[in-house]
Structures are given as C-alpha cells and as structure tokens.
Amino acid sequence: MNGLLPSLALVRDIEASEIEFMTDRMRAIQGRPGNPEGVEIARFGNAVGFYSKTMPWPAFNTVKGLSEADADEIESIVAFYEERERAVQFEAVPALASPNLLRKLTEAGFYPSGTHTSMYMRPERREERRAGAGSAQDSDAGSGTISIEALREGQMELYAAIHCRATGLPEAGIPPVAANNRVLYGRPGWQFYLAYADGVAAAAGVLFTQGDKASFTFAAVLPEYRNRGLHRRLLDARIDEAHRRGCGIAASQCAYLSQSHRNMERAGMKLGYVRTTWTRLDG
Template structure:
C-alpha cells in the first residue's frame, strides 16, 4: 500500500532522487580515465547543470533542481552551455518553480517544450519469483506457456545489456559500445543494480535500479519490441520495488512519458503520480 501522501516534502524527495542518480551516473562517467565523454557538472545555487561534450542528447545536457532563488542565475546558466557550444534545457517542477521563475525563463527565450511524469511508491515486499509461467497467444495455435525470469546482470553481459538498451529505445547499434562503456563504470558501483529479464532463456529486457539516502530510482527500463505486451516491464518494476524495500528505502521513484505504456505499468504496480514537470527549451534552438 502506498502510504506516502502528497506534500512539498514529498515533491522535494522525488526531485532529489532524480538529481542524486543523475549526479552519481555523470560523476562515474566523468571519472573514466581521461574523461572521454567530456562530462562537466556545475552548480548555480540550487540548480545542477549536467554537460557532456560527446553526448549531445538533452538528458546529458540538462538543468535540474532549479528553484525561485535561482531566477537571477538563468543568464549565467545559459552562458555556461553557450560557451561549450551546447543548447540547454531546464526542468521545472510544480510547487518548486514559481510564476516569477517561469516568467524569467520566458524572458530569456525559453518555452515549455515537453512534459514528463514522475511516479512514486513506498517500497514493499513483492512476490519476486525467479521464474514463472506466462500464458501467451501463439499465432494460429491458441494459448501457450512461456517461462519468464529476472536475473542480476553479470559484468560479462554489459554488451548484451547495451544492445537491449539501444534496440529497446530505438537507438542505432552503433551506440552499443558507448552505452556499454558508460554503464560498465556503474556496474558494481555502490547503489547500482542491473537486471535482465528472459523469455524462455532469451534476454528480452533490462532494468536498472539506483539507491541512495533511503531513496530508490528506477533509472532505466526497456523491452525489445518482439517481446512487448508480455508483462516484462511490470515484472522489472516489481523486482526493483522489492529490492528497494530490501535495502530499506522509504520511497521509490520512476519517470515516464505521461499516459505511456510505462505510465500505465507503474500505475498497475501501485505507483502514484508525484508531479508532471515541464521541460523548457530555447526558441532559437
């Protein structure tokens, strides 16, 4: 049962969990010999600015933790990214971003370009059965049984994980070596746990958990297209909620697109809507 109730303290915990896992992830990538991805992390007041020279995607070049007290720091933050030839996106969290702050973003040439959902649950014991039978409809043959299992990722499976990561999210296979390298530094790092889910012994999906300061974050999950609609994502959620409970976490947080399949799976897993935050992007790109 989800006993956590909406409050300003809860919203701050949810945002903190997102900042903590991103901070630990980017620090681990930055600390690779020679910092090959050119990662930098800079603070402006409450705002935490993440940047990567070689990874241009918004997730690696974003500003988290922005608050009313940072309204007059927006120009300095924009200059930080401009000096590095990178566009920046800001994240604004309801109840933490005032109308004055949003007005300042608008005056700086930014507009709300997207929304993203943060879900939460109070971790509890789940029936984390290592393997189970799932009924599926076989084409032209009626229902069949398939065995589904979830196992911890071994270090020698990082290439496999990276392949699922890329193919499950629509990234090209050319990105597999980079994804593998950037997650190798997380595998075995305190707080991080990787999972693979199998269908009849074939790796079909992956999920990642990060725990710190009594908070858990579901940092990633993907299922290969051929294995979707089998409940694999839900099973990955249950396994991570169970592990978060085992680690003594008081809250577990996950992000998803609003009304996406992931959103529906999180709702079925007992997760509640924490907030829908907005992403702010500059009009001139």
C-alpha cells in the same frame, strides 16, 4: 498501501532522487580515464547543470533542481552552455517553479516544449502490493516463461544491445553505451537486471539507491517482446530490492499515459507530478 501523501517535502524528495542518480551516473562517466565524454557538473544555487561534450542528447545536457531561489541564475546557466556550444534544457517542477521563475525562462527565450511524469511509492513486500492492488490484472501479461536475473559482469555488451535496440539507438551506439554503464557495475547503489522471455534476454532495467531513496532509472523491452509482462516483472524485482535495502521512497519517470505509466500504477506507484521541459526557441 503506499502511505506517502502529496506534500512539498515529497515533491522535493522525488526530484532529489532523480538528481542523485543522475549526478552519480555522470560522476562515474566523468571518472573514466581522460574523461572521454567531456562530462561536467555545475551548480547554480540549488540547481544542478549536467553537460557532456560528446553526448549531445538533452538527458546529458539539462538543468535540474531549479526553483524560485535560482531565478537570477538563469543568465549564468545559459552562458555556461553557450560557452560550450551546447543547447540546454531546463526542468520545471510543480510547486517549486514560481511564476517569476517561469517568466524569467520565457524572457531568456525558452518555451515549455514537453512534459514528463514522475511516479513514486513506498516500497513494500510484493504480497502487500498485490493485496493493495485488489483484482487489477496486468494487461501486458502474456504467455511463456519469464525470469529476472541480476546482470553479470561480462554481460554489459548484452545490456547495451538491449538498451539501444529497445530505445531506437543505432547499433553504433552499443559500445559507448556499454562503456558508460560498465563504470556503474559494482558501484555502490547500482544494480542492473535482465528479463528473459523463454530463455532469451529481451529487456533490461536499472536500480539506484542512495540513503532511503530508490530510483528506477531505466527500463526497456525489445519491440518483439513487448506486451508480455517483462516491464512489470522488472518493476517488481526493483521494488523488492528497494524494500530489502530499507528505502522509504522509490521514484521513477515515464511518459504520461504510456505503457510504462500504466505498469507503474499497477505496481502501486502514484503520480507525483508532471514536470515541464523548457527548450530555447532557437535551440
């Protein structure tokens, strides 16, 4: 099962899949009339810097793809964000981040403030995944009827409501989340899903594919519907679609040892690496 062994090429593919979906997402938001979120995408050697004037959260103001070859770019990167009065975070991936690069980040006033896990798999048919999993059972499987449906065009507000309520964002965030995801609906590579529990829309998930790579970019379950198997079913639906689209690798991110991490393992995904987030001490 899986068939992909750890290698430097695999690490680069996993990171590339994340950079690709984030770049496409930010370009779509940037393309809204008048670029209301003030999105910019900048390249610094091999690294990609994402910035948003109106979205201060780290996910929209981060640098991905950093490697030893970009160690001398750190000063320019920091200046780019300082000019925009925005704190920036760097992501350092094992095997790509050298001691010299990490030293340069430290000298620039950054410290390792957290970690995040990247998972991967070769998408297979569901029957093959189940066979490879043996007798493992889903600990979050619950009673009731669960169904997965592709999001319909008029349901983006519903998606945004689940997105915000499941992740702890305020209700005021629903309209902008809807607007920034509506530009992805129907865009090549993007697919949104809703998970229903006993007929109630209770969870959402997103898939992005480009070339032979698939990314499970987002999934969240409303608090009152957790531990009922919705997250795992959303994973299965996206793996199935990635397989149907002929993807050779699928990747996703999660907090280490979280329920999402466990569900990804049960679905046949493996640990690719745990990347480090670097934040400025005075940020």
